[in-house]
Amino acid sequence: MKYPKRRDIIYYLLFASKKYVVTNTIVKNIYVKYKEKIDGLGLFGREFYLNTILSINASNKIRNIQRKTLLYKTKVEYGNWTINHIVGCMHGCKFPCYARMMARKFGWVKDDKDWLKPRLAENALDLLDKEIPKYKKEIDFVHLSFMTDPFMYDFKKKDLVPEIKKLTLDIIKKLNGESIKVTTLTKGFYPDEITNGGFLKNNEYGITLVSLNEKFKREYEPFSAPYELRISSLKKLHDAGLKTWVSLEPYPTPNLDEEAENIEQLLSKVGFVNKIIFGKLNYNVSSSNFLHNEDFYERIAGKVIKFCKENNIEFHIKLGTPLSRDATKNIFKN
Numbered sequence: 001m002k003y004p005k006r007r008d009i010i011y012y013l014l015f016a017s018k019k020y021v022v023t024n025t026i027v028k029n030i031y032v033k034y035k036e037k038i039d040g041l042g043l044f045g046r047e048f049y050l051n052t053i054l055s056i057n058a059s060n061k062i063r064n065i066q067r068k069t070l071l072y073k074t075k076v077e078y079g080n081w082t083i084n085h086i087v088g089c090m091h092g093c094k095f096p097c098y099a100r101m102m103a104r105k106f107g108w109v110k111d112d113k114d115w116l117k118p119r120l121a122e123n124a125l126d127l128l129d130k131e132i133p134k135y136k137k138e139i140d141f142v143h144l145s146f147m148t149d150p151f152m153y154d155f156k157k158k159d160l161v162p163e164i165k166k167l168t169l170d171i172i173k174k175l176n177g178e179s180i181k182v183t184t185l186t187k188g189f190y191p192d193e194i195t196n197g198g199f200l201k202n203n204e205y206g207i208t209l210v211s212l213n214e215k216f217k218r219e220y221e222p223f224s225a226p227y228e229l230r231i232s233s234l235k236k237l238h239d240a241g242l243k244t245w246v247s248l249e250p251y252p253t254p255n256l257d258e259e260a261e262n263i264e265q266l267l268s269k270v271g272f273v274n275k276i277i278f279g280k281l282n283y284n285v286s287s288s289n290f291l292h293n294e295d296f297y298e299r300i301a302g303k304v305i306k307f308c309k310e311n312n313i314e315f316h317i318k319l320g321t322p323l324s325r326d327a328t329k330n331i332f333k334n
């Protein structure tokens, strides 16, 4: 059978079956293997291609909530003011996710499943109208977000969650309209709207990237955007003259990611960024029990520092991680 007809059948099967495992794993794997046989290996490997294939989607309409307040001062050492306009996160990281632990502790979500169903603060822009005049003088910059993801990736649809993307962009626009700089951090990817203008030039856009190992990703951040997509979207912003950064935190120990020792490979992929944050993995028992934990992090932090100095990249090693320095924590204040 010729390839196009075969493709039609595969897509028919994708939509015909309502079983997630059948559609999104078995059928997609058959399709990719067949495509490789015809076209050869893809540039970014099988995993990347798998993630770009259309998938069926269970109903995941984004729910709304009303918030009483929005802007607050963060205790994260390199942060300043911050906004979490979403409760929950579809990326389902298992490092574990600190935000999810807090959400459960304070009863913002019922359980881990509930955390995966984000709720959007529908009155976020109205709240900003009230809060910006109140706090503007105290604000150096606003970070989106430490307790959720502002460019959340829908793993089933292979795209950003449109409602979240829209609200995030509206929030950045509103803050920038008041001359307030914004920093962002995502395990999703950056949409083209960012480069189309209308935002402050001193905003700083970041991605979290702690591995290039697909096996590690499947286990610890299963529903985040593919590594290559994350990196290429950031590179686009850099090429458009915007400021970019990468958070190498929480960086795993080799007993969780056998490629962790080879941070050079990861660094070389993001060598175009302006700033790098590096930090160890906390709250993970296996990682803390890793026999040479302290030595390992000292060695890796040393490699990060060397790379940044050689490539003229500003850096901050998070406090509590070997080789950290208090002096670099205001990395985003300039």
Ligand code: SF4
Residues within 6 Å of the ligand: 089, 090, 091, 092, 093, 096, 097, 098, 099, 100, 146, 147, 148, 149, 187, 221
């Ligand atoms: S992307 Fe961040 S907020 Fe979302 S699950 Fe992962 S660690 Fe938690």
